[in-house]
Amino acid sequence: MSQLFMFEKPLGMRDTLPELYEAKSQVQDAIESEMKLWGYQFMDTPALEYYDTVGTASAILDQQLFKLLDNQGHTLVLRPEMTTPIARVAASKLLQENLPLRLAYSASVFRAQQREGGRPAEFEQIGVEAIADESVSADGEVIALMVSALREAGIKSFQISVGHIAFVQELFLQILGTEERAQALTKFLYEKNFVGYREHVKSLNLSSIDKQRLLDFLKLRGGEEVMERALCLIENEKGREAIQKLKQLWDIVVDYGEQANLKLDLTLVSHMSYYTGILFEVYADKVGFPIGNGGRYNLLLEKFGKTTGATGFALRLDRILEALGELKKEVTTECVLFSGERRKEAFQLAKAKRGQGIKTLLQDIQGVRNIDEFTGQFAEVTFLIGKAGKGS
Numbered sequence: 001m002s003q004l005f006m007f008e009k010p011l012g013m014r015d016t017l018p019e020l021y022e023a024k025s026q027v028q029d030a031i032e033s034e035m036k037l038w039g040y041q042f043m044d045t046p047a048l049e050y051y052d053t054v055g056t057a058s059a060i061l062d063q064q065l066f067k068l069l070d071n072q073g074h075t076l077v078l079r080p081e082m083t084t085p086i087a088r089v090a091a092s093k094l095l096q097e098n099l100p101l102r103l104a105y106s107a108s109v110f111r112a113q114q115r116e117g118g119r120p121a122e123f124e125q126i127g128v129e130a131i132a133d134e135s136v137s138a139d140g141e142v143i144a145l146m147v148s149a150l151r152e153a154g155i156k157s158f159q160i161s162v163g164h165i166a167f168v169q170e171l172f173l174q175i176l177g178t179e180e181r182a183q184a185l186t187k188f189l190y191e192k193n194f195v196g197y198r199e200h201v202k203s204l205n206l207s208s209i210d211k212q213r214l215l216d217f218l219k220l221r222g223g224e225e226v227m228e229r230a231l232c233l234i235e236n237e238k239g240r241e242a243i244q245k246l247k248q249l250w251d252i253v254v255d256y257g258e259q260a261n262l263k264l265d266l267t268l269v270s271h272m273s274y275y276t277g278i279l280f281e282v283y284a285d286k287v288g289f290p291i292g293n294g295g296r297y298n299l300l301l302e303k304f305g306k307t308t309g310a311t312g313f314a315l316r317l318d319r320i321l322e323a324l325g326e327l328k329k330e331v332t333t334e335c336v337l338f339s340g341e342r343r344k345e346a347f348q349l350a351k352a353k354r355g356q357g358i359k360t361l362l363q364d365i366q367g368v369r370n371i372d373e374f375t376g377q378f379a380e381v382t383f384l385i386g387k388a389g390k391g392s
Contacts, residue, residue, distance in 0.1 A: 012113040013121055020321070023321060027320055032106060035128055040102040041103060042103075042105060042106065047079055047110075050074060050075070057300065059272035060080035060111060064080060064111045082109060082314065083314070092304065100138075103129045104129075107125060125314045126315050129311075131310040136245055143253060143280060143313075155284055155320065161263050161281050163268030164245060166239070167266055168267070170236055170238045186269055189267050194218060274299065274300045277298065277311075279296070287319050294313025296311040298310065333360070334360050334382070335360070336361070338364060338385070346362060
């Protein structure tokens with residue numbers, strides 16, 4: 001192992017400098033406030049969880065987990081996402097009456113990266129989980145809330161792609177016959193390798209009709225008309241039920257008045273293996289990856305001993321900031337610049353300003369080398385220099 005440089009950080013870890021921290025806080029506060037207005041309650045979970053519980057139940061690949069041992073020899077993981085830890089808490093402490101829960105979170109998650117990946121190994125997610133509610137109304141609610149939260153954060157242009165994982169699974173199984181063959185084809189969808197998908201379909205030992213059905217499947221993207229085309233491709237009842245769920249969802253989103261941001265994409269799949277029904281991703285201008293995603297995960301809580309449905313979403317704060325671009329820096333902090341003989345007066349003035357809710361910085365003039373450059377960064381500067389009553 002090569003010697004580390006003095007200022008080197010672990011792979012994928014990043015520093016957050018004051019200006020970015022402030023921008024992130026503003027976005028986070030706006031989103032949290034909106035989630036609270038919709039009746040969601042915030043909670044937190046430990047950064048460290050047991051591998052045998054949250055680690056194995058999580059949909060994140062094993063090689064992406066940060067693992068360590070405690071002093072008793074138990075394998076721990078840094079939480080790789082928040083849905084599974086919240087499912088653990090809900091199943092063990094909050095679902096005693098099986099009443100619907102609306103929970104929210106804002107926390108850092110950790111995923112180990114390859115050296116050539118260039119992606120953060122620690123990033124912040126903010127999201128919600130609607131637990132013990134199996135209605136399509138709950139799916140519609142979390143999508144509408146996500147739209148509202150993004151607007152509050154300042155994102156003006158975005159699109160939500162919605163699909164149903166059960167439709168993909170049922171169609172592929174119906175045509176291909178085995179889970180193994182279905183998963184091999186699904187992998188092309190996850191990688192969004194549509195050229196590879198088409199070549200793979202052409203190489204399969206299938207009838208020309210079934211090959212065409214699989215190729216036509218790639219065209220199931222667009223508005224509500226997509227659902228009728230999907231019904232022409234699928235022949236079994238479970239697949240048709242999935243489309244009926246999407247029809248209900250579309251009507252619910254129309255009632256919220258948010259259909260302009262919605263696009264159906266029945267080719268949508270996820271690397272998060274616990275999704276069982278409706279799933280979605282949200283994209284914004286200037287960002288090459290989804291800024292958020294979510295969906296229904298009706299089987300996850302079974303791993304913690306509860307049989308109930310749940311749905312939710314998570315937004316990536318770093319990608320939201322990327323979508324927002326350079327934020328306008330609003331200078332609101334005032335400064336009281338003082339000399340030694342007026343120190344007490346300066347302290348009292350700063351205290352009074354803070355009592356009025358004004359951000360106020362105190363600065364001894366002896367600690368400043370360039371007065372003009374220093375004072376230029378504040379909305380207002382009060383000079384308390386020299387003898388009391390003779391400030392200049």
